[in-house]
Amino acid sequence: MNAAEELKRLLPNAVVSTGIQINKPLAVIRKEELLKVAEDVKEMGFDHLSVITGIDYTDRFEVVYNFFSYGKKQNLVLKVILGHDNPEIDSLTTFWKGADWLERETYDLVGIRFTGHPNLTRILLPEGWIGHPLRKDYDMKTEQFVMLGEDGEDVVSTDGSKLLRRK
């Protein structure tokens, strides 16, 4: 029995389906049960949260978690499917500290909100940036400029006329 099936046996209500994602066991999780699942996943020995990915499928969002267990030397992939309007999901920062920046990055670039995150701000782009670049409907035509504000913080604006430009 692989890790995804074991998870389904432990929490039959939380796991929607199980499968294989190229050599790695995959479990699709109900959004409401994520924290309960995370607790069990951690107890199963998956101590390393490799990566969090958000994917925009235009009709839905998918959040993918890749886990690894140093003790058991096993992989586990968790996937949560979210609606396209106002995507929101629980934060895993209480279980894995490494989730902190990965969640901030997913919020910044894909626009998925993580409830319960201690500091859910943009990380790669400056605060005030319009849109989330890795969404498929991101407006790439509008130029955005980053300037230094009065207090030393970055200010974003779509008006670049004040910038020095080579003629």
Next chain:
Amino acid sequence: METEELLLNMGPVHPSTHGVLRFKLRMDGEIIKECNIVMGYLHRGTEKLGEMKTYLQFTPYTDRLDYISAFPNNYAYAKAIEELAGIEVPLRAEYIRVLTMELNRIINHLVFMGSLLMDLGAATMIMWGFREREKALQLFEMLCGARMTFNYIKPGGVRDDLPDGFIPKLNEFLKDMEKRIDDYEQLINENEIFLMRMKNIGVISAQEAINYGLTGPALRGSGVSYDIRKLEPYSIYPDLDFKVCVQSEGDSFARYMVRVDEMRESLHILRQVVDTMPEAKIVAQAKYGIAPMTGMPSAVSTYFPRIFAPPAGEVYSRIEAPKGELGFYIVSDGTTKPYRVKIRSPSFCNLTAIPRMVVGLKIPDLIAAFGTIDVVLGDVDR
């Protein structure tokens, strides 16, 4: 005596931040109370670019992530596509790949040692390190014409075979390097100032290191015997004899020592690769060609199509890069361009632990601890 807390800004342009990174420090006298990291100054939207380029067109962009060690970046991306499309890579190509990656590991660690010592105020090591690095860069130049951004390892194999006279020159480098590492250790390891700056600074326990998602030498320095080359063997690593370098203390000095030992192991691997390299073809035959291969001048590029579409699916594939776990999460929708490329870069994830490591230390210790995490800002900001 009552003192006021001071908000100190360090960076974004500062010689010890190895690029453009900004620390916002809340100080109580000389002691760091809180450390916030501001990044993104080098953000080039690599992941978004990935969605707009064909699979092969994206390879040069991976060079520009961790530009100190670009071969592993190329390889990690190629490996993800190969897993997705089920491409078998010829054995000789795998040997050449491992050869380049291990050579790259050595020069990555040379740059690490050089810049760490420079941050601490010793200028000798960067001169020595760059002297040897130059020899390796000349080897890379022989191989693919580039010194830093190689675009050499591509899905299905490598771009070109080893040139004439490469192996003798490599052997010379290996022989020379052996002695040089002894020199470095003699110069650094017993230095009292160095030891005072490194021992018991930025200590992180094994459990915490795992929880923060540290990987690579930073995690091995905390006593976790982990190496993706051993845990999930890829390429020809299962056939090679090497050991995982571990130190148990979890401080800056342990992380430094792991890298010195790793350089020796890489030399050991390189010698085996040179001895056992087979003579054979270097690029896989195309399985997923959708465009006819016309008008390609070179003999090598005709083996693998420039435009191809792997089957729809998702893959997360990771390798042990010099800085830690480098992973590519690629979603394919069956077209010639990736639907989504997510890069799990070791520098970004390792940097997460810095605010935790430096609380209670002084600013020079922050520099020492930050130096031993070994980040490259191209890799952090992507």
